[in-house]
Amino acid sequence: MGHLKVVIREQEGRARYTLAGDVDEAISQESFPATDLNEVILDLSGIMSFNSCGLREWIRWIQIFSSHHKVYFENCSVPTIDQMNMMPQTMGKGTVLSFYAPYYCETCGEVNQLVLMDRYAEMLRQKKAPDFSCETCGDVLCFDALAASYFLFADSRAG
Numbered sequence: 001m002g003h004l005k006v007v008i009r010e011q012e013g014r015a016r017y018t019l020a021g022d023v024d025e026a027i028s029q030e031s032f033p034a035t036d037l038n039e040v041i042l043d044l045s046g047i048m049s050f051n052s053c054g055l056r057e058w059i060r061w062i063q064i065f066s067s068h069h070k071v072y073f074e075n076c077s078v079p080t081i082d083q084m085n086m087m088p089q090t091m092g093k094g095t096v097l098s099f100y101a102p103y104y105c106e107t108c109g110e111v112n113q114l115v116l117m118d119r120y121a122e123m124l125r126q127k128k129a130p131d132f133s134c135e136t137c138g139d140v141l142c143f144d145a146l147a148a149s150y151f152l153f154a155d156s157r158a159g
């Protein structure tokens with residue numbers, strides 16, 4: 001995939017950051033542009049991986065950034081959620097609005113399903129995977145991870 005790229009768009013008084021690539025040793029605090037807007041949505045659908053150097057810089061950045069802005073995470077990729085579960089500091093004080101979860105379709109194979117936090121908040125707190133059907137063939141999807149670990153981040157409160 002390659003080093004992290006950040007694209008900013010301003011939309012209805014909010015800043016929308018679209019992040020894509022690998023969070024790796026190429027990251028520095030300058031990789032993350034500043035904004036004057038208070039509310040920031042970080043679209044993390046394109047984040048492919050974290051390594052330890054990248055993660056260290058990320059955590060430094062998000063801790064400070066999320067104490068100066070109201071930060072929401074949208075469309076978090078599976079590697080992002082894995083990282084948030086292993087290390088909650090990855091979220092800073094941000095709030096997850098939506099995320100991808102790994103599911104499996106008997107016919108189509110692996111499917112990453114978008115899950116909206118608001119809609120499934122109660123199930124996620126109980127560590128139950130919501131039911132979905134495959135968008136391609138309509139079959140019932142099976143959740144393809146351990147619900148108790150994958151939905152751990154849903155317990156984190158914005159501070």
Ligand SMILES: [Zn+2]
Nearest residue numbers: 105108134137
């Ligand atoms: Zn299918």
